[in-house]
Amino acid sequence: MIRKALLAALSLAAATAVQAQTEIQFWHSMGGALGDKVGELATKFNATQNQYKVVATYKGSYSESMTAAIAAYRAGNAPHILQVFEVGTATMMAAKGAIIPVAKVMKDADEPFDPKVYLPTVAGYYTDTKGNMLSFPFNSSTVVFYVNKDAFKKAGLDPNKAPKTWKEFLAAADKLKAAGQSCVYTSGWPSWMHVENFSAWHNVPIGTKENGMASLDSEFQINSPLHVRHVAMLGDMAKKGLFTYAGRGNQAEAKFGSGECAMLTSSSGAQANIKRNAKFEWSVNFIPYHDDVKGAPQNSIIGGASLWTMGGKTNNAYKGVAKFFAYLSRPEVQMDWHTSTGYVPITQAAYEMTRKSGYYDKNPGADIAVKQLTNKPPTSNSKGLRFGNFVQGREAIEEEMEGVFSGKKDAKAAMDEAVKRGNEILRKFEAANKG
């Protein structure tokens, strides 16, 4: 009898102990294998302590989960942590009260936090002009240049010498075409690659006010002679059958992986899939640059997503959030994330650790993204960008670029129009967020 009561009391105590754990809701957009990895991160973090329990939930695509979080915030039950894609950064930042800067979360929780340990191009993207880190960089990638070495060999080109400049690139493209390659070159993410990263790589501004990072009243500057010349070059390549447009997302990656296209510029995150599918030798390289531009190549910028802390929760919960972020920054956790997903490591220490482990020797090309991001110390043109409602802005740019690729528009007119439309979107965002 006494034993039974004791048992009951014990189990009750155990139950309350479980209940005393503070749940931290984490909404993310990592589907498939990536989603499993995020779940694994949460489980492993939960095992390191017993005060907090991170509950990772897949909420659909980036825009879907952001919409869901906006609706939830309006209804008063937003998650603690929300994963937001890079183009949503300005929208999140402007929502004062709805979010809490990561720097503040860490400080309030007395978690040791030094923004300098993160890669500057990664952390800079999510840091305000005063140096406060606003969101926690989670999955970052950049554009890299993939080459099908077998196709190069077939065309009489040196498979171990990928074109470094656009001049060399064009010469190689002609040879590939002459050798009967049906699709010579394709590219994923047209604006991200050929406007955003293109600008950073050549150290020219995408927009005024440090690419919009300094204030809301920035204006696009993507109709400079250099931008127009580059887009015109792509349009010309499309006309000659040297460039096959494959859409605004990552559709181009499949065209490269299947061997249809010989060259590709797309996310460094595509490597895992290419490795699995490609039945040919391939290499990862720096993206080409125009060699007559002074200072090029500079450094490339990131894409991907970061973790935002939502407002209106208890202090205790924020302590848990801070602990989770600290856990995610650990070199061994970062190394595991980097090597299993292909996203770049976000701290210098994690990069060093991966290098020393010999991973890059076994997987040549896996370090190209980091090397390209850290090629030179970032300038105000190359540390990132922050444009209001850039979901729409990027679309305006891509629509105009599509006009050039399909031969309907001249490059100058298209880029002028992209600037005009982009600026209208920026002014609207500025007006909506001044209050």
Next chain:
Amino acid sequence: MEKRVVFQSKWLPYALLAPQIVVTVIFFFWPAAQAVYYSFLVQDAFGTSSQFVWFQNFTELFHDGRYVESFKVTVLFSTLVAVSGLAISLLLATAADRVVRGAMAYKTLLIWPYAVAPAIAGVLWAFLFAPSIGIVTYLLKKMGIDWNWIINSEQAMLLVVIAAVWKQISYNFLFFLAGLQSIPRALMEAAAIDGASPTRRFWTIVFPLLSPTTFFLLVVNIVYAFFDTFGVIDATTQGGPAASTQILVYKVYHDGVKAADLGSSSAQSVILMLIVITLTVVQFRFVEKKVQY
């Protein structure tokens, strides 16, 4: 004798109607009222700051070339869907009307697509016509046609029209078949004896007698093309390339949900609401009176 049911109690009829009214108010009137209210506001995505701007969202829309463009796209799309949908199903219905053996099998097969959800229909067609892996693309390439609706706006429009029409053919087919079967055989036989050719019989007897059905279907198809094709477009082109298949409904979704511009999106949905009201009036005024079933 009074045909209507007369309630003795005063509250019973209201009580019986209440659930329906509650559902209508919560799921139709309330959101509609909110859309009207939001259409006068400019606010950030999280609603932390908002300003009342009167009709600014509306005036901006009509000064926006892309909204006007979306109107044109919608008109083109609905015309293509309604006209080709009606023509094909009329052709199928006249053919099915003549079949003697296995008529049931044909009819059943023709009705099947109606049971497929729009999004699924979109995905099916998107796969068939996918620029890199589609089987139809493969055949077209063999014929020397460069099929890539990711960059070619005419091909993109063709793709969404095909997917939307395919989905609606069954519905039109059913109504046309019913219409055809209600045409008196005696009329047709008399005309045949008088020596009228099948084509002449179709245009002078069948087509005029079918006109109420045709008009009804025309309205239904326009409404379908305007509002129910969202799933088809979302699953295939998502409005692209360069917004060439972005119909009004899709733009409302895109601007509100993807671009988080609630003011403009609400203003657009208010305009759509007005269009629906107009179409409903047209249907009640002209169609309900004239269609004979």
